[in-house]
Amino acid sequence: MEHEITLVVNGATRRVNVPARRLLSDCLRHDLGLTGTHVGCEHGVCGCCTVLLDGRPVRSCLTFAVTVDGQEITTVEGLAREGAPPRGLRSAGSAATGATGEGGGTERPSRPHDVEEVKPALSPVQRAFAECHGLQCGFCTPGFLCTVTAFLRDNPAPSDDEIVEGISGNLCRCTGYQNIVKAVHRAAELLAEET
Amino acid sequence: MKPPPFAYHAPRDVGAALRTLAQVRGKVLAGGQSLIPLMNMRLAAPEHLVDINRIGSLSAIDATPAGVRVGALVRHSDAEHAGAHPLLTRALKLVAHPAIRNRGTVVGSLVHADPAAELPAVLAVLDGTVRLARWDGRAVEREVPAREFFVGPLESAVEPGELAVSAFFPALAPRTGTAFEEVARRHGDYALAGVCAVVTVDGDARVTAARVACVGVGPVPVVVDVTGACGGVDVPGASGGADVTGAFGEVDMTGASGSAAGGWAEAARAVQEETEPESDVHASAAYRRHLVGVLAERALRNAAREGAAARGA
Numbered sequence: 392m393e394h395e396i397t398l399v400v401n402g403a404t405r406r407v408n409v410p411a412r413r414l415l416s417d418c419l420r421h422d423l424g425l426t427g428t429h430v431g432c433e434h435g436v437c438g439c440c441t442v443l444l445d446g447r448p449v450r451s452c453l454t455f456a457v458t459v460d461g462q463e464i465t466t467v468e469g470l471a472r473e474g475a476p477p478r479g480l481r482s483a484g485s486a487a488t489g490a491t492g493e494g495g496g497t498e499r500p501s502r503p504h505d506v507e508e509v510k511p512a513l514s515p516v517q518r519a520f521a522e523c524h525g526l527q528c529g530f531c532t533p534g535f536l537c538t539v540t541a542f543l544r545d546n547p548a549p550s551d552d553e554i555v556e557g558i559s560g561n562l563c564r565c566t567g568y569q570n571i572v573k574a575v576h577r578a579a580e581l582l583a584e585e586t
Numbered sequence: 587m588k589p590p591p592f593a594y595h596a597p598r599d600v601g602a603a604l605r606t607l608a609q610v611r612g613k614v615l616a617g618g619q620s621l622i623p624l625m626n627m628r629l630a631a632p633e634h635l636v637d638i639n640r641i642g643s644l645s646a647i648d649a650t651p652a653g654v655r656v657g658a659l660v661r662h663s664d665a666e667h668a669g670a671h672p673l674l675t676r677a678l679k680l681v682a683h684p685a686i687r688n689r690g691t692v693v694g695s696l697v698h699a700d701p702a703a704e705l706p707a708v709l710a711v712l713d714g715t716v717r718l719a720r721w722d723g724r725a726v727e728r729e730v731p732a733r734e735f736f737v738g739p740l741e742s743a744v745e746p747g748e749l750a751v752s753a754f755f756p757a758l759a760p761r762t763g764t765a766f767e768e769v770a771r772r773h774g775d776y777a778l779a780g781v782c783a784v785v786t787v788d789g790d791a792r793v794t795a796a797r798v799a800c801v802g803v804g805p806v807p808v809v810v811d812v813t814g815a816c817g818g819v820d821v822p823g824a825s826g827g828a829d830v831t832g833a834f835g836e837v838d839m840t841g842a843s844g845s846a847a848g849g850w851a852e853a854a855r856a857v858q859e860e861t862e863p864e865s866d867v868h869a870s871a872a873y874r875r876h877l878v879g880v881l882a883e884r885a886l887r888n889a890a891r892e893g894a895a896a897r898g899a
């Protein structure tokens with residue numbers, strides 16, 4: 392049986408029909424075409440699928456889409472709109488914007504509120520990751536960006552230890568984390584400058 | 587890695603949830619942080635899921651001088667930030683990662699009854715209770731004490747058709763300190779072994795009551811009353827009166843006073859004797875037994891020191 396649900400995704404109201412077992416991660420990727428949210432382990436360990444639910448980071452692979460009917464979701468595609476004045480760096484790695492390949496050739500639902508048309512600036516967290524080389528392959532990056540965005544909102548000037556604790560639920564197989572920790576410090580600086 | 591299909595029920599109040607559970611005998615979906623991984627891995631395939639996420643009345647945290655009652659929809663992070671009970675707050679910081687704590691519920695963790703989980707040990711060491719409800723023409727409730735609630739690994743006293751509506755964590759007695767010490771492979775992982783301790787001292791900083799609950803070393807939380815072993819012990823560093831805050835939080839491995847070291851070590855041995863750790867891919871039984879002794883001594887000392895520091899308060 393399908394359920395009609397309404398999600399406010401990156402500020403746009405989206406209505407979709409989903410079976411009850413549809414994971415939020417799959418709803419975002421397959422039903423809404425927002426493939427910036429990555430799926431690694433599907434049991435809560437890797438953190439790639441982290442999105443913001445009413446502003447708080449959660450695992451979209453451990454959430455049924457029907458459960459969050461009516462709630463607000465921010466994915467990596469929506470972080471830029473939270474960003475400040477436009478600056479350069481548009482080319483700083485597609486994973487940092489979530490604008491990855493859309494699984495070429497497959498049918499893609501129309502997107503009336505396509506974020507790419509708006510061409511928003513990268514958010515301070517995204518810019519910091521690009522500047523500090525906080526990503527290599529980029530697979531883990533959308534999860535880190537969502538996690539760090541919420542983390543810095545709660546703790547605008549974190550210590551190294553607090554950062555390590557804050558990102559402990561996100562795994563990265565490439566970077567060795569050093570540059571990610573640097574990027575979080577840099578993002579804190581950028582956010583402080585801009586407010 | 588996709589969950590199997592199920593019939594979905596989303597009641598809006600407790601009565602409706604209980605009636606649905608009585609009819610379909612489905613599984614309750616709370617935060618989903620244990621149930622959905624099990625479904626994704628096809629280790630669980632419930633035919634009916636009763637989602638309690640829309641029942642606002644279950645989100646209450648009710649603190650009174652007697653203790654704190656936590657509703658079934660209170661997420662780990664809500665309970666942590668509310669700071670309603672010092673030992674619960676301390677334990678919650680050890681549970682998983684922030685993103686999982688934003689969804690997982692305190693009561694869900696108790697019902698799930700993982701032998702390595704922190705919160706069952708907290709409920710057990712405090713002698714807390716879980717309130718269960720079912721539909722029998724009307725809502726019928728029963729209050730189950732922790733020692734009867736945890737039945738076996740991943741098995742609690744919740745019967746089919748029952749909903750856990752809240753859990754009650756009794757307040758600490760005056761001049762009481764707590765600690766939760768554990769060893770995990772990585773921060774946020776389930777612990778290889780862990781010990782939480784509750785220690786009460788008298789006006790002269792002598793131990794009058796001491797209890798621990800251990801995780802990861804038995805099928806259910808192992809509660810041991812060690813008052814016999816360390817009762818009367820002077821809390822190291824506390825003899826000078828109330829100005830012990832400087833030492834609080836550090837782990838004193840030197841055993842400042844001879845009698846105290848004897849008391850703590852004896853208590854730690856008593857705890858080791860009560861546990862039945864098993865070997866698995868993460869650690870051998872012998873290593874877990876070693877850990878539980880070291881952690882028990884550390885937790886008891888730290889809890890005692892905190893209790894002694896609380897004398898002035």
Ligand SMILES: Cc1cc2nc3c(=O)[nH]c(=O)nc-3n(C[C@H](O)[C@H](O)[C@H](O)COP(=O)(O)OP(=O)(O)OC[C@H]3O[C@@H](n4cnc5c(N)ncnc54)[C@H](O)[C@@H]3O)c2cc1C
Binds near residue numbers: 613616704748775777
């Ligand atoms: C990567 C990862 C790491 C984790 N690490 C830890 C850790 O270190 N320590 C730890 O303690 N936990 C850990 N957890 C588990 C987490 O704490 C879960 O949130 C918790 O165990 C279950 O709570 P829940 O609300 O998500 O329950 P759910 O997953 O929704 O439910 C779990 C079980 O309890 C039943 N249930 C839940 N609520 C009720 C109710 N009110 N009445 C009747 N039945 C109910 C369900 O039917 C199900 O069988 C981890 C989880 C993940 C994914």
Ligand code: FES
Binds near residue numbers: 429436437439450452
């Ligand atoms: S895909 Fe969700 S945590 Fe790994």
Ligand code: FES
Binds near residue numbers: 528529562564565566
């Ligand atoms: S950049 Fe490759 S996994 Fe993190």
